[in-house]
Amino acid sequence: MNPESGSPQTGCLRCGSCCEQGGPALHTEDLALLESGSLHPEQLVTVRRGELALPPLGTRPEPVQAEFLKIQGRDGSWCCCFFDRKNSGCTVYDHRPLACRVLECWEPGPLLEIAGRDLLDRFACIAADDPLLTLVRFHESQCPCPDLSCLSDLLQDPASREARLHALSRQVQLDLMLRDRAVREHGLSVALELFYFGRPLFQLLRPLGILARESGQGIVLHYEGP
Incomplete structure (x- = not known):
């Protein structure tokens, strides 16, 4: 529901709520963003199995069942590091991850369909000859x-x-x-x-x-x- 008009919401209001709650989990499709240089490892954080994390559109943290990569937060919070508060926009909008592309807070179906599936982990991104x-x-x-x-x-x-x-x-x-x-x-x-x-x-x-x-x-x- 659009809080200003009272009419059903059909588009993004650019309120930033989803970005403030945390950056997206990455999926295997997002590996292309790393390979192209649109995303970099230092912009990501590994969320390991067993950690407590907020599920998509959830309100309470739950134990993570499988490791995944997530966009890092900033300023000691989970707020997505790519969120531009001043302009209520995304600084990597043209190269945003899959979860951001399908997210429609007024129609959560598409996001829930991919939640927890085909998640990208660090081992898919670390080269076989990486000394670490x-x-x-x-x-x-x-x-x-x-x-x-x-x-x-x-x-x-x-x-x-x-x-x-x-x-x-x-x-x-x-x-x-x-x-x-x-x-x-x-x-x-x-x-x-x-x-x-x-x-x-x-x-x-x-x-x-x-x-x-x-x-x-x-x-x-x-x-x-x-």
């Missing part, structure tokens, strides 16, 4: 993202909480160590780190009320509740 590929695969095998929804429920049990936090602390430490190695050995920027490794595990744990602190023994996690 081995480290990325090792990181994924040793530091997988836990199912954060399930973890949140498990932390409600005080009897097992400390043991779980201890195990998570070791995983957070290794996650940061491998990222630091990538920076030292390959000069990886923060933006490219988000593409190759996704967000650091300690950041993913924060919304669950798990905070990381430095200690003489390394990273220690504390549970302060959601």
Whole structure:
């Protein structure tokens, strides 16, 4: 419904709401945008399996079932980095991803048809001879993202909480160590780190009320509740 006229909405009002809520997930069709140089890896973030993410047109975060790439946010938010607030427009409109092309907030059918299907992940974009590929695969095998929804429920049990936090602390430490190695050995920027490794595990744990602190023994996690 058009809020100004009260008539049924049939076109984009350029309100920017969809862009403010977050950049789109990429689909295999969008690989062509990377191959042509219309999109670059440093503009993307890997959302790993187990993370909590807002589904298309959803209102509550849900566990991600399969890894995908997403346009990075900005200013500490998920607002699409290509959204031009001043002009309520898209700075890459002519080369926008598939999800943006089919999105019609007044008629969600086309977007829902592609949601969760044929998603593009980082391994489809990393060249076989990329010197970081081995480290990325090792990181994924040793530091997988836990199912954060399930973890949140498990932390409600005080009897097992400390043991779980201890195990998570070791995983957070290794996650940061491998990222630091990538920076030292390959000069990886923060933006490219988000593409190759996704967000650091300690950041993913924060919304669950798990905070990381430095200690003489390394990273220690504390549970302060959601």
